[in-house]
Amino acid sequence: MIEFIDGPCGPLSDYVHIAANAAYTQQAGIPNAVGLRVREMVPEEADSWIARFRPVLETGRQIRFEQEFAATGNLFELSAFRVEPAQNRQVAVLFKNITNRRASERELEARVASALSERRVLADVVEGTAAFVQVADRDLRWLAINHAAADEFERIFGTRPRIGLSMLDLLADKPDHRAAVEAVWSRALAGEAFTEVAEFGDPTLARRWYEMRFGVLRDEGGEISGAYQFVYDVTERLSEQERLRDAEEALRQAQKMEAVGQLTGGLAHDFNNLLAGISGAFEMIALRLSQGRQADVEKYLTAGLGATRRAAALTHRLLAFSRRQTLSPKPILINRLLPDLVELVRRTVGPGIAVETVGADDLSATMVDANQLENALLNLCINARDAMPDGGRLTIETTNVTVDSQVAATLGMLPGDYVKVSVSDTGTGIDKETLERVFDPFFTTKPMGEGTGLGLSMVYGFAKQSHGHVRIHSQVGNGTSVSLYLPQHGGDAPLDVTVGRPAPARATGVTTVLVVDDEQMVRMIVVDALTDLGYSVLEAADGAAGLRLLETTPHVDLLITDVGLPGGLNGRQVADAARAQRPDLKVMFITGYAENAALNHGHVEPGMEILTKPFSVDDLAGRVDRMLRG
Template identity: 35%
Template sequence: MSTEAILGNHRALTLDVLNYLDQGISVFDEDLRLLAWNRRLFDLLQLPEAFAQTGLSIEVFFRFNAERGEYGEGDIDAIVAERMRLARSFAPHVFDRVRPDGTVIEVRGNPLPNNSGFVTTYTDVTQQRVVELELERRVEQRTEEYRLESEAHRKTAEALRKSELWIRQIADAVPALIAYVDKNNHYQFINHMHQEWFGLNRSQLIGTSIFDLVENRNLEQFHKDIDAVQQGQEVQTEYVIGRKGRSPLDVSISFIPHFDEQEQMLGYFFLGQDLTEYKQTQRELIESQKMQALGRLTGGMAHDFNNLLTVILGNLNFLEEDEDLDLAEMREAVQCSLQAAQRGSELIQRMLTFSRRQALKPTATNVGELVDDFSVLLQRTLGETIHLQKQLAEHLAPVLVDKNQLETSLLNLALNARDSMPRGGRLIIRTELYRKPANANTFTDLPAGEYLMLSVRDEGEGMSPETISRAFEPFYTTKPAGLGTGLGLSMVYGFVKQSGGGIDIHSKLGEGTTIRLIFPVVDETPTQQQRRLLRLSQDGRQAQVLLVEDDVGVRQFVQRALQKMGYSVDLAENGDFAWEKLLHNRHYALVLTDIIMPGSISGLELYSRIRQDYPETKVLCMTGYSEQVESTLSEQHLLRKPFMRNQLAHKLQELLKAEHA
């Protein structure tokens, strides 16, 4: 093949790659005549197909835009003349053009070397501008930093030549990662964004395996994606990429297979875009909405806590003042107080779980039990005009989900349903088994199999087809200004998809709305998990325990409980006294410590010292507020207050058995 033919193939291949980008690109020569373009340019600017011809003067584009009002009002010839004067200056520029339909296009142009032409990129930044306006009051400084960083990272094309240098300059000018990898997974071409992402240049990467850059945490998913593209599928995935000495990146990666004329696999294109700022903005808005929902829940809970305190104080008052109570009546009063206190503990734990920021690990969850428990909070939040009904199927298999996010999603759906019924009505939450056939018309992106379906149905105003089609878009809302962020359903959609499930909407105007969520089922039930843990032996008993607690009442209760279980107990009222005892007694089997205590040594500091200096001594930490410590402690080493004696016994047995095994 001749050199000219090879270069021609390279140019054609490069232009094909540009068609996969989300930006419009145009290249004009020194006479301002069209040299190259991509499909996105014509779609984004709604240009006639007749304009897609090499050699067409830029004046034709200017006049077409001026006549349809793209440049505002004024004399058409004067507007075109001014545009031509600016174009002939070959000056770099960047500005936002607001089209008549409201679309905001970022136009960014740079001259080629020696003013031999001009490269311009066109980016639809409408949604980005909406996000910036939404957050302007709260994150002005971050918005400015993001703008400056985007300016530094987005480079426009620098040259257009009939050579490999011409191809490379175009690729380097695109604000995205571009690479070509052969069928053996070795790099054959990369652009400069690899230097930005990975800190490696072309000479370090060309010929090496693409797997050399993949972290262990991403390796399994990356193998799946490469296997799929090797089979001829286009794949798009999101990853978090760690960078030595710098913050990690949230990125979107696309793999596009490349075939020859005989449909033989030659390799694949590797395209990446940085989503870090977008993800951060999305997380902040979701957290803001969750805090608004939490405020709604708190008001309803105040009534519940007053009722619980009435039960506890009333029964304790009976025990204190009524000397004629017999043993059975005393036991009944104590039992009622214990049950009320336990309900209060469960409400506190549920609120802490709902409000915590960090991502929680998915666990095998009985959705029916979760709905049944969470409905207590829901009913308080929904108000008296909403009648909450539960239709929960029995003996359903569990699903692997994040309980906190499932509760948050259920709350969002319930609040949307309530808002659609201003005069009140029924809200029905239903669970059932859903068997998806291979040829189903719904949830088409999921494989056939058994799923658990959770649906929320209301008798509200319903949705139009247009509203349904946009319901999952971020920031889309039909509520009046100030009454909704438009993130509720988009957050639910993201959670369901991340959990491997599906979601759809059935609604008609005036006939209410049903939103269905499905999740793949798992084998082990929560009850089976609990039974497996309860089979731990009692071998830890008779061990010597150091109890560290500054609150006298709590210390007395836990000491009595430990002694009743058969443990030998030493006491310390804070971390400093506990450390002194440890220095003189290295034979404690376990240290049970509070976390927040007076003195120079906190519970967490004591935990770290013991783990380092006395690795044979086990540590269990008690706390009434776990959000600040769960990143440091595993669940195995954490006991949440308030707790019952049987919960303490089980935690000690589990810890001593697991770490003696």
Template identity: 50%
Template sequence: MSRVTGDPVLSEKTARQSTETGFLADGGQLGAMMSACDWSDSPLGHPRDWSQALKATVGMLLAAQAQIVLFWGPDFVALYNDAYAPGIGANHPRALGRPAIENWGELWDDLEPLLSGVRRTRKTFAAKDRPFYVERHGYGETSYWDVSYSAVRDDDASVGGVLCIVSETTKRVLGETRLRASEARYRELTTTLEQRVAERTAERHLLATIVETTDGQIQALDLDYRWLAINTSCADTYQRIYGKRPQIGDSLHEFLADRPEHLAAATAIWSRALAGEAFTNIDEFGDPRFDRRVYEMKFEALRAPDGTRIGAFLTGVDVTDRLEEQARLAQAEEALRQAQKMEAMGQLTGGVAHDFNNLLTPIVGLLDLFQRKGIGGEREHRLIAGAALAAERAKTLVQRLLAFARRQPLQAIPVNIGLLVAEMGDLISSTTGPQIQVTVDTPEDLPAAMADPNQIEMAILNLSVNARDAMPDGGKLRISAKARTVGDSHNSELAPGTYVCISVADTGIGMDEFTLARAVEPFFSTKGVGRGTGLGLSMVHGLASQLGGALTIRSAVGAGTTVELWLPVSHAVAGAIDAVPQSKLRPQPVGTALLVDDEPLVRMSTAEMLGELGYSVVEAGSAEDALQRVREGLRPNLLVTDHLMPGMSGTDLGLALRNQYPEIQILVVSGYANNEGITPDLSRLTKPFRSDELAASLAGLAKAGR
């Protein structure tokens, strides 16, 4: 690229060469610039080496007053004069002595064919107001030029370059374009004035029709609070909320004179708008005897054509339904978040309960063994009894966790809830104490409910104890049961139908909104450290959900609490509740027991119990290990297996062995305490268990086998 030295003093070398570059003399700024330029990297080389034709042409264009640029050689190297330089803007002076593509790149697809055509055909190309897209000032624009491109012969008569004599006409073209547009608009205005007046009149009529028929409220008041305008929708709104309609010219003060509080609220907000303030406000208006609604209102000043403020106007819309829907949506979203939280906590507690059951099984079994064998003296007996009691309490705690997680073992049968609640009256009275008056109310014709009677009794007892604790100074506790019909919008979110509702209501201290919102969360308690596990309500909530029902709570501080347990109605007749199996039952047959469990400690305690019951025990740590023992020749009379194990489950193991040996007795032991994946015809026992509970289960197997 050529470089301008900018040094006004010619070097000695330049002076010696001045005679060879005399054609640049009197060439203005561009001539001086060409003389001072370093041409070493230009495709043209130094001016002293140029052909005579090129020197003559450059000398001519430098002296000319017209805008001239010469594109020389196959690379179209640019040489131009002072008049042309402003037309290329920021491209000057870097364009001097450089191929045109480097500085006319944005229009090269347009310019190159023109230059090549002149160079090839030697015919002059001329055009008036020829548009060219250029980026000469750092941004793109369309410029217009009168152009004449002519071929210039070199010394050997070939075409050496293209001489472009141009004149920028951009300002004139754009001016003429604007003038033509202005004249066209003027002609349109003058020739279609009548039509435009008619259209404008129609527009005003259409606008008036829209204002009059829109559902939005539009009204305007003057500075004396008198109506200047009011549309039908707004007048209808006043009729709805106040029982009367304002007219044009009526005074707001007279309209609401019989309602001073409403007048004060209306004038307070209108006074801001009449003072010139523009704002949007959401507020509630209306006489409760008629209707009260919430409106979103946009106030603006009303001005005359000369700008004088003459009043104010508002455009309003009734947002009552929208706000109510937003509130319902927020409530639904909160309910969803609560449900997701409870589901996550249920999964967590279910898993914890499973692990606790596996931990408790060897503890309960060992303490049961110590008690049955009478190990130690009197002091040891008390310690073992205390430890056994603590283990039972831990077992109960795990059962409550499972109840909350909806994974407890339930035996849902048709239950006479009225009889069950009535028979619990004395127990509840003795539990709550003499300071609390207990009332039990159950009708005789109450339909049966599908429930587990033992779990329902525990739930009612839990709710009664909670009620007792909420009445430290005494009070009233009412336990009732009724048949209730649930519709589509019931707050329990139950499916529509008939349910048996067990209600436990107290006159205690009640709960605030925060406590009520967290009441069924596991481990949440307001009783203080050591006075409660926080699992009572959560257990009842999980029980109700597992049975296909629901739990609802109503409470207020100082107004007591009512807890309702909803149970689905049974279409079968309730029968007698089976008695709890006696703990001293022992299995009749003995033989070989195959014991399968992946927990060594559980396996150890269970093996000890089976041994005491007379079985020869073979242990296996997995279902695959147990099957291998059978393939090696083991023929067990009894299979006692854990359900959830790595690899094959205990249920699948039992079914596989039953297919080979139909007479084998099978007992599935589960620490998860749910029926998922366990075949209904397989007997099951829940961890943790004592020796007598294991014996009772095996005795049931033996009885079923006979």
């Protein structure tokens, strides 16, 4: 507490300390303050202190101010009030140390300033970005929108958005556009963070494609309070991608035509040779019969039939390469195919090559066409033989494998469980440059006339059509291994697997077969062959006639129909209509690759089988016998 005293210093005069507690001495750093005048304590600031206290003494109004004490560096909040009665001319001054509080306030102010600066930077970035940024509450009212988004919205919808307005209200006169906008925002407001590409805009103004990235806003309690989006105009990018796709398609078409040229050249060469053999054989047969020299006919028949079989094999390889052959997949255990196959391979490769098999004991079943699998493996074994002119070892191995997603991506196949069948040799191997072309059609390293170049391409096509894959490993001088990956089948495989050409058998009892084929020559051969075997045979040239025969004939055991029939009904439709009348009727389809789609790409129902053109009479007879005997 201080008391006003008069003195020679003018109207301000001075104050003298008449009381001070210990806390004041400690905090202000001024010992023995009692009895000291203000001018003695703070000579440079005395006038300002005295001027502050004089109104308090004269008016009795309390004042507050802050002052830092140099002695301690502490900051104080001072409260001064008059001590009554006024004639005592005394003023009490309370000191409150606010040094720490002010430091905290200044730190908070600095943080707030920094945060505001960051917000300004972020706002500048959002405002200056090329992205269209929008933030909306649960009622689809804008909480924030940058200038670019507002301009774009106005450009494509003809109305300008503002913070606080509702998207739905702004698009009330455009119900279709309003529904489209609401549909994407409602997903985000339901809690979904997603990216979507869609087209928006009024066609009379502008319609563009946008990539929209939505996020979810949540309050402090974790509840959804709104959503936000970052949007990019991708119209030009999509157009460029479309142009790129068109260019790639044009390139693929050019490559395809180049491949077709190569294909037709090789095909013409091989087929001309085969046709020359077939036509020459028929001419010589006709000449010898006209001369009465029947003894020479048999060798020409043998030559003609051999050329026909080679032509059929060539077309099968072409169709396998193009994945257009008609397959009859059934669940089989490949290990059960190996004994007969190995005997055939041993006879084919000769005594100089040791043939061995390594079959997994727990091998799973696989869904595959057994005949085509045998053909594929035989092709691989023949290639292995040719790679070992001085002899060697040929190994056929089966095993179960699981291909994970990472390996599958590397191999270009689907992940899953497979049965792997490998054919390995100890031959000359294949160099890297050749290895890259081994699956190309008509590519062969054999001398002219010794190979068609379709063997490995056929194997590749067969594997792909069977939903599998094929890989080849080779090293010059250390042999080659080709592996077929075929999907495992979850069910059981039958105990017996019949592969190869079934033997013909004569019919027992009265068995009726209905043959439907528009090709008169094919129909004649099928009818005559089955009649010779003792079957009762009906024939029709189209589907409608065949169904009429079926309706008027009391008992028919088997329907044999071409798939590619003329008129309104194809073979599959004839079979479906026939089975609607007679559910237990067995059906054999005769088909070429062009009708594969009508057969659901080779997938047929129980009691149905497929015989692929061209076929031998023995194949036909054996298949009919097996179907009728169940």
